[in-house]
Amino acid sequence: MKVNFPKFKKKSNRQSARFRKGGFSIKNCQVYLAKIGCLKTVWSRPLPSEPSSVTVIKDNADRYFLSFVVEISPELKPATNESIGIDLGLKTFATLSSGEKVDSPDYAKLERKIKRAQRHYSRRQKGAKRRERMRLRVAKLKAKQTDKRKDFLHKLSTRVVSENQVIALEDLGVSGMLKNRRLSRAISQAGWREFRSLCDNKSHKFSRQFVVISRWEPTSQVCCDCGYKWGKLDLSIREIVCFNCGKLQDRDDNASKRIEQVGVGHIHDSKRTGRKCKTEISAVSDELSTHLESVQLTLFDC
Ligand SMILES: [Zn+2]
Structure with a gap:
């Protein structure tokens, strides 16, 4: 691969911020972030357990995502x-x-x-x-x-x-x-x-x-x-x-x-x-x- 000069980060590129315990809370499916407030969310699926942190991501198409870190237990279904x-x-x-x-x-x-x-x-x-x-x-x-x-x-x-x-x-x-x-x-x-x-x-x-x-x-x-x-x-x-x-x-x-x-x-x-x-x-x-x-x-x- 060709190596080029380093580039400055662009504001239009992907941006993210991480909130650890204490920085966020979830009540009745509503996410509250410190210094930001309650967010309007659309859940893709229910959280399987208490999340330990959350990352807010804004991608280059101006879409916002929340990504939670959760612990899951494996599903061990036998293969058919x-x-x-x-x-x-x-x-x-x-x-x-x-x-x-x-x-x-x-x-x-x-x-x-x-x-x-x-x-x-x-x-x-x-x-x-x-x-x-x-x-x-x-x-x-x-x-x-x-x-x-x-x-x-x-x-x-x-x-x-x-x-x-x-x-x-x-x-x-x-x-x-x-x-x-x-x-x-x-x-x-x-x-x-x-x-x-x-x-x-x-x-x-x-x-x-x-x-x-x-x-x-x-x-x-x-x-x-x-x-x-x-x-x-x-x-x-x-x-x-x-x-x-x-x-x-x-x-x-x-x-x-x-x-x-x-x-x-x-x-x-x-x-x-x-x-x-x-x-x-x-x-x-x-x-x-x-x-x-x-x-x-x-x-x-x-
Ligand atoms: Zn043959």
Whole structure:
């Protein structure tokens, strides 16, 4: 990464202030902050326990949030499914080895709006009031897009992790792929890396096993039914009839099933070779009992 000169903080960027115990109180769902007063709040969810501190955040789109630090006890619901493999793509965001295909939300309309607003913004005179108004509009649109992506990724990862005991993903060389200029926007918008870290964190929370298999594993070159290796396929080939067992395989479907097989294989390997893996897992579940989570909610402008 190129290193530049330090920049001054901008007032329009994200700002936050933290209130510890004594600096805030909550009575009948009303938040009182020292020296500020009562706030009009919209709660995203009820607080699971007494918060130890609260952070007030104002983002660059002029939205206010309250983020509480609370202690939660882990929900240890057993998984209904043993394992799952996930193949990530662009158009179909995720192909699950259960046969399900999850489409990516459509960002095209928002993207067009952002492009237009950004164009208008760049034509405004620096320091002008109308420029500031336009900056806010761009920031609001971008925030909407981010929210849409996050909502989608959170919902999918929570569902996948809570339903399965072992979750296998493929390690994608994201930074290498971003160098492809024609695809970089679509790839960074899809949020593969974000999805991976969400699954990773949630697996800890639900005490599941999360496996990432090597990117050099030939998942789309091997039949998931008989293990026959047919070799490299052009990206345009979406389906293939296995030369060995004669079954018609969908490319993504086959890859997700292979990811599951390889991922589960990795776990058996590590179980056989050492106890290191086991101790790590028990350490994690001990940690879970004092897991800290932040609860965020939206505030009206106050
Ligand atoms: Zn086969």
